[in-house]
Amino acid sequence: MDSKDDTYISGTEYTLMTLASLLPFRVRVGVEDTGDDSSYAWMEISSGSNAARVRLDLPSRRYWDSGRVKVHYINDIPVLYVRRRPEYLFQGGRCGFDILGAVFYLLSRTEEYHAPRDMWDTFPVFYSSLYVQGVWMRPLVNLWARVLEKELRTLAKQKNIPLRQVPLWPDGHTFALAITHDVDVVSTSVWHHHLTRWRDNPMKARRVPLLVAKVTRSIVKGAQEHHFLDDWIELEEQYGLRSTFYFSVPVDYRHLYDNVYRFDERIHFRGRTSCLSDVMREVADEGWEVGLHSTYNSYDNPVRLRFERMNIERVTGRQVLGVRQHWLHFDAGLTWPAQETAGFLYDSTLGYNESPSYRAGIAFPFRPYHISEYRVLHLWELPMTIMDKAVFGQSGLRMDEFIGMELCRRVVADVALTGGLVVVNWHLQYRDEHRYPGWWNVYKSLLSYAQELGAWIAPAGAISEYWDERVRLLGLDTYRL
Numbered sequence: 181m182d183s184k185d186d187t188y189i190s191g192t193e194y195t196l197m198t199l200a201s202l203l204p205f206r207v208r209v210g211v212e213d214t215g216d217d218s219s220y221a222w223m224e225i226s227s228g229s230n231a232a233r234v235r236l237d238l239p240s241r242r243y244w245d246s247g248r249v250k251v252h253y254i255n256d257i258p259v260l261y262v263r264r265r266p267e268y269l270f271q272g273g274r275c276g277f278d279i280l281g282a283v284f285y286l287l288s289r290t291e292e293y294h295a296p297r298d299m300w301d302t303f304p305v306f307y308s309s310l311y312v313q314g315v316w317m318r319p320l321v322n323l324w325a326r327v328l329e330k331e332l333r334t335l336a337k338q339k340n341i342p343l344r345q346v347p348l349w350p351d352g353h354t355f356a357l358a359i360t361h362d363v364d365v366v367s368t369s370v371w372h373h374h375l376t377r378w379r380d381n382p383m384k385a386r387r388v389p390l391l392v393a394k395v396t397r398s399i400v401k402g403a404q405e406h407h408f409l410d411d412w413i414e415l416e417e418q419y420g421l422r423s424t425f426y427f428s429v430p431v432d433y434r435h436l437y438d439n440v441y442r443f444d445e446r447i448h449f450r451g452r453t454s455c456l457s458d459v460m461r462e463v464a465d466e467g468w469e470v471g472l473h474s475t476y477n478s479y480d481n482p483v484r485l486r487f488e489r490m491n492i493e494r495v496t497g498r499q500v501l502g503v504r505q506h507w508l509h510f511d512a513g514l515t516w517p518a519q520e521t522a523g524f525l526y527d528s529t530l531g532y533n534e535s536p537s538y539r540a541g542i543a544f545p546f547r548p549y550h551i552s553e554y555r556v557l558h559l560w561e562l563p564m565t566i567m568d569k570a571v572f573g574q575s576g577l578r579m580d581e582f583i584g585m586e587l588c589r590r591v592v593a594d595v596a597l598t599g600g601l602v603v604v605n606w607h608l609q610y611r612d613e614h615r616y617p618g619w620w621n622v623y624k625s626l627l628s629y630a631q632e633l634g635a636w637i638a639p640a641g642a643i644s645e646y647w648d649e650r651v652r653l654l655g656l657d658t659y660r661l
């Protein structure tokens with residue numbers, strides 16, 4: 181495919197290549213530009229001179245805004261549309277809905293540009309058109325990719341064209357589960373954490389009694405401190421699994437919401453007391469991924485993100501592949517480009533604080549697209565699907581262990597059926613079963629359930645590296661960059 185410079189790529193080409201990356205075989209993609217209404221996009225399978233094409237309408241992009249988006253179900257599959265209500269999914273190699281318009285609208289996060297923000301400066305699920313249409317819990321792009329795959333397979337059979345297979349996941353796994361942990365707290369009852377938080381609080385004068393109570397409790401209960409990392413590592417070791425831990429860096433531009441632990445913190449780990457930095461290096465050496473949990477005020481700032489990344493790298497002596505913004509403080513037009521400039525392979529922030537979701541309608545790794553610069557960003561997004569707090573917490577769905585477990589299983593099963601990727605995020609401090617009954621159990625059950633269903637369970641970094649290589653094998657080099 182031609183490109184005007186190294187990174188320029190039109191929204192239509194980008195969307196075609198993203199869809200091609202979700203198929204388990206190689207296709208060619210392109211646009212037949214006749215200069216009039218009969219222009220169309222295509223996806224082709226071929227063998228020698230024998231070829232077959234699926235035809236897709238060019239997107240009616242200017243109509244795609246959140247106020248116009250509606251949903252219509254065809255064969256139980258939810259289809260988004262903005263103008264004419266679609267009547268079929270595919271017929272005789274032709275797509276019956278504006279798949280390119282819909283996928284671009286979802287992945288580029290068009291609706292989040294110039295959208296209102298909540299009191300934490302995030303874009304909450306309630307503002308999204310998918311929530312309004314009742315489909316924020318459906319992996320739409322995954323479902324459409326499977327329908328597209330079916331159509332291409334039918335054509336291949338009719339025309340006797342062998343498909344050049346490139347499986348979605350390695351070693352016969354049918355879907356993937358990335359297990360990740362945001363490290364907001366490494367231990368409880370550390371009195372200087374309370375002091376730091378109090379010092380930064382603009383209401384500190386009124387909070388003196390609360391501070392005294394917390395510090396006193398810390399000192400009295402010092403003997404019962406929880407050092408969470410130990411338990412998570414041990415659990416995952418029992419399962420023979422590795423996960424990602426995103427750690428925060430102490431910075432002088434810290435926000436009231438930011439974490440307060442330091443790398444010289446003393447924590448109990450494997451029966452001894454060690455420096456947090458030594459523990460981070462130890463777990464990184466044993467195959468766990470150590471990523472960056474970037475600070476609240478870094479979300480639009482590549483210099484800060486790079487500084488934080490290099491700090492983690494200095495501690496572990498390894499490259500940091502990925503990042504998740506603390507508080508999910510994220511702005512599509514600012515955060516992705518900043519992360520790209522700061523040199524990350526992937527981000528895994530795209531999810532909601534209020535509910536499990538498919539924020540971009542997709543449960544697969546994908547390249548973000550910069551709307552105003554017409555280019556693909558040199559970064560992978562691994563959208564966060566399920567976060568513990570969003571299921572059980574006060575700012576989330578406030579479910580109990582059993583309902584929460586049912587919901588989590590449903591998400592995993594839905595994604596498994598479409599061959600996608602589930603990203604789960606369990607915070608270290610919710611290991612405390614006394615204060616958070618059931619949260620830890622649900623994590624354990626999720627691991628067993630995903631294993632039963634045939635998931636490839638891995639850290640987010642390993643999944644990003646795998647996907648990057650797979651896209652190269654598919655011949656989507658322009659998309660891969």
Ligand SMILES: [Zn+2]
Nearest residue numbers: 362364506507
């Ligand atoms: Zn956090």
